[in-house]
Amino acid sequence: xxxxxxxxxxxxxxxxxxxxxxxxxxxxxxxxxxxxxxxxxxxxxxxxxxxxxxxxxxxxxxxxxxxxxxxxxxxxxxxxxxxxxxxxxxxxxxxxxxxxxxxxxxxxxxxxxxxxxxxxxxxxxxxxxxxxxx
Numbered sequence: 001x002x003x004x005x006x007x008x009x010x011x012x013x014x015x016x017x018x019x020x021x022x023x024x025x026x027x028x029x030x031x032x033x034x035x036x037x038x039x040x041x042x043x044x045x046x047x048x049x050x051x052x053x054x055x056x057x058x059x060x061x062x063x064x065x066x067x068x069x070x071x072x073x074x075x076x077x078x079x080x081x082x083x084x085x086x087x088x089x090x091x092x093x094x095x096x097x098x099x100x101x102x103x104x105x106x107x108x109x110x111x112x113x114x115x116x117x118x119x120x121x122x123x124x125x126x127x128x129x130x131x132x133x134x
Contacts, residue, residue, distance in 0.1 A: 048102075053098075053115060054077075054098075055067050056094045063083055063084060064081070064082050064084055066079070066082075080098075082098055083106055083107065088112040090112060096112055097112075098112050099112075
């Protein structure tokens with residue numbers, strides 16, 4: 001008889017606990033925001049660096065604009081504009097390769113390098129070195 005009373009009380013407590021849990025209003029989930037890095041420190045997320053090659057159309061102190069052929073259709077060209085982090089040592093008509101990243105929906109050029117066209121580099125990397133004939 002004592003066991004029966006203990007089982008009934010235990011069942012009653014379980015039922016009360018379930019009733020209380022069902023009545024509680026669930027709070028909306030708190031949206032987690034990413035931790036912002038302090039200025040001057042590297043971000044923990046990986047930044048994707050992209051590359052584009054083309055001919056310089058316009059260069060200013062803060063921007064560079066290049067034209068490059070559209071993939072699949074070499075007859076048409078697209079114009080890309082980049083914001084320069086530091087001044088580029090290029091001029092209009094140069095063939096360049098631009099390494100860039102997207103920041104706030106803008107293309108920001110990290111590095112602008114002249115492409116060596118029509119000249120082979122020697123072992124030391126100097127363009128225009130005489131190529132030995134066979």
